[in-house]
Amino acid sequence: MSENVNNLVLEHLRAIRATQADHGERLMQIELQLSALGQQVGGLTTAVYSGKSELDELRRRVEHIERRLELKSA
Template identity: 80%
Template sequence: MTADIESLVLEHLRAIRATQADHGERLTSIELHLATLGQQVGALTTAVYSGKSDLDGLRRRVERIERRLELSES
């Protein structure tokens, strides 16, 4: 009877170890995906601010043209 219990306990421990190994692999995969997402968000942020900078430059040029042509109210 004791051998059966020990065998059952060992079987459960092996199953737990296999499950933990699987979770470890999945966690590593999730960490890689998060790192990739972080890089993509950083690149998108840079692109947005770059576009905003370009838009601000165009806005200043249009305002200057309007002033020179006396099209603006101010």
């Protein structure tokens, strides 16, 4: 009887270990995907701020042209 209990405990421990290993692999995959998403967000943020900077420069140039052509008061 005691041997059956020991075998049952070992069987459960093996199942727990296998589940933990699977969770570890899945967590590693999630971390890789999260890292990739972080890099993409960083790239998008850079692109947005670059576009905003270019838009601000165009706005300044148009305002300068409007003042020079007296289309808009200073």
